[in-house]
Amino acid sequence: MNISFDNTTNAFAYKSDKELKGAKFLFKTMEFPWFVQIGTRLTPFIMKTGLPVHGIIRKTIFKQFVGGETLEETAEVGEVLGRYGVQVILDYGVEGKQGEDSYDHATEEFIRVISYAATQTNIPFISIKVTGLARFGLLQTLNEAPRLRSGIHDHEAETAEWDRVRERMYTICEVAAEKNIGVLIDAEESWIQDPVDRLSMEMMEIFNKEKVIVYNTIQLYRHDRLHFLQMSLDIAKQQGFMLGIKLVRGAYMEKERERAFDKGYASPIQKDKASTDRDYNAAVALCIDHIDTVSVIVATHNEESNLYAAQLMDKKGLAHNHPHIHFSQLYGMSDNITFNLAKEGFNVSKYLPFGPIRDVVPYLMRRAQENSSVSGQTGRELTLINKELKRRKG
Numbered sequence: 001m002n003i004s005f006d007n008t009t010n011a012f013a014y015k016s017d018k019e020l021k022g023a024k025f026l027f028k029t030m031e032f033p034w035f036v037q038i039g040t041r042l043t044p045f046i047m048k049t050g051l052p053v054h055g056i057i058r059k060t061i062f063k064q065f066v067g068g069e070t071l072e073e074t075a076e077v078g079e080v081l082g083r084y085g086v087q088v089i090l091d092y093g094v095e096g097k098q099g100e101d102s103y104d105h106a107t108e109e110f111i112r113v114i115s116y117a118a119t120q121t122n123i124p125f126i127s128i129k130v131t132g133l134a135r136f137g138l139l140q141t142l143n144e145a146p147r148l149r150s151g152i153h154d155h156e157a158e159t160a161e162w163d164r165v166r167e168r169m170y171t172i173c174e175v176a177a178e179k180n181i182g183v184l185i186d187a188e189e190s191w192i193q194d195p196v197d198r199l200s201m202e203m204m205e206i207f208n209k210e211k212v213i214v215y216n217t218i219q220l221y222r223h224d225r226l227h228f229l230q231m232s233l234d235i236a237k238q239q240g241f242m243l244g245i246k247l248v249r250g251a252y253m254e255k256e257r258e259r260a261f262d263k264g265y266a267s268p269i270q271k272d273k274a275s276t277d278r279d280y281n282a283a284v285a286l287c288i289d290h291i292d293t294v295s296v297i298v299a300t301h302n303e304e305s306n307l308y309a310a311q312l313m314d315k316k317g318l319a320h321n322h323p324h325i326h327f328s329q330l331y332g333m334s335d336n337i338t339f340n341l342a343k344e345g346f347n348v349s350k351y352l353p354f355g356p357i358r359d360v361v362p363y364l365m366r367r368a369q370e371n372s373s374v375s376g377q378t379g380r381e382l383t384l385i386n387k388e389l390k391r392r393k394g
């Protein structure tokens with residue numbers, strides 16, 4: 001294998017000079033932590049006031065990280081990626097909407113997205129947040145009370161509410177299974193993750209018998225998750241189903257630490273970055289060691305982890321397009337990894353969110369924060385963009 005993540009010719013072949021310059025401007029802006037801090041606090045508020053900021057957001061951060069406001073708009077981006085051998089994880093970016101009507105509407109939207117994905121050759125997955133189908137407070141209650149966790153509910157209303165959530169997920173997975181599209185269930189905050197994990201396992205047990213339709217997400221920035229992965233694997237083997245797993249480091253670190261500190265419990269987050277990295281790679285190895293039972297998505301922008309997974313595959317003599325091993329990066333980030341992996345024949349996809357600007361704001365704010373941190377991604381992105389712009393100038 002002769003892979004280089006420094007090859008910017010491959011990485012940015014799909015972007016025009018103008019688009020590259022736009023990306024450069026955005027990443028340069030995000031280099032200023034104070035700007036991102038003010039921006040991420042003010043933007044959700046300004047959006048609510050109705051001030052005309054849609055245009056600016058649309059042309060900058062939205063364009064970089066989101067496929068479009070509608071499925072139709074997003075289809076164009078998906079087609080461009082497909083031309084370079086890159087697949088797509090379609091993400092209907094609904095976040096923070098509450099109410100039974102919203103959850104039912106989201107269920108219909110997910111089914112529409114699955115039906116569209118099934119008509120395309122390069123969209124093998126869609127992604128889902130359980131908070132798009134369920135009340136956050138309900139998930140929190142289910143997470144906290146051991147009595148409720150074991151299925152004994154004090155209130156019939158809560159039992160009925162949870163059953164409706166399970167039915168929504170069942171309907172989505174049933175259509176996905178029929179159309180052979182994978183459903184990736186996102187991991188969220190640790191204080192709601194328990195019911196999300198249980199629901200994911202329940203769906204896997206039903207739908208992952210012959211092929212892998214349902215995937216849970218494991219956040220390795222949590223110090224208990226490598227053990228949880230091993231437990232999930234044991235259960236899958238015992239119960240005779242395939243384990244679908246998306247491996248991530250985790251997106252809510254500051255929030256997790258702050259809450260643990262405020263409420264006075266031990267933080268679920270690893271003691272340092274090196275521990276997260278160690279567990280991430282150990283999880284990759286565990287999945288690849290059990291590749292007959294596991295289908296894994298290595299979802300990371302970390303070059304070492306991507307290389308580690310690719311080299312492990314070669315060492316074990318696994319084909320680059322092995323149907324149980326996928327790589328994925330978020331749209332707008334780490335094109336150097338995505339497009340170079342694609343060139344080497346690996347299954348690799350972009351996680352491509354879409355939705356009205358106001359609905360994807362929380363997602364955009366997370367991307368801005370992630371890219372602004374001093375040790376973060378921005379420096380690397382800028383170096384690569386500058387290198388490519390210089391190369392094109394000749």
Ligand SMILES: Cc1cc2nc3c(=O)[nH]c(=O)nc-3n(C[C@H](O)[C@H](O)[C@H](O)COP(=O)(O)OP(=O)(O)OC[C@H]3O[C@@H](n4cnc5c(N)ncnc54)[C@H](O)[C@@H]3O)c2cc1C
Nearest residue numbers: 186187248249250251272273276299300301302328330351
């Ligand atoms: C396709 C895809 C799907 C995703 N889905 C989800 C999801 O469902 N749920 C979710 O939470 N996130 C999700 N993410 C985001 C992901 O969790 C990370 O936030 C993001 O990818 C950055 O981590 P990294 O592995 O790419 O890179 P890196 O830059 O190597 O790692 C940065 C990450 O390391 C961890 N970290 C940083 N500093 C420390 C420290 N001091 N101590 C301990 N850990 C530290 C944090 O998780 C941080 O985000 C997804 C990412 C991708 C690419």
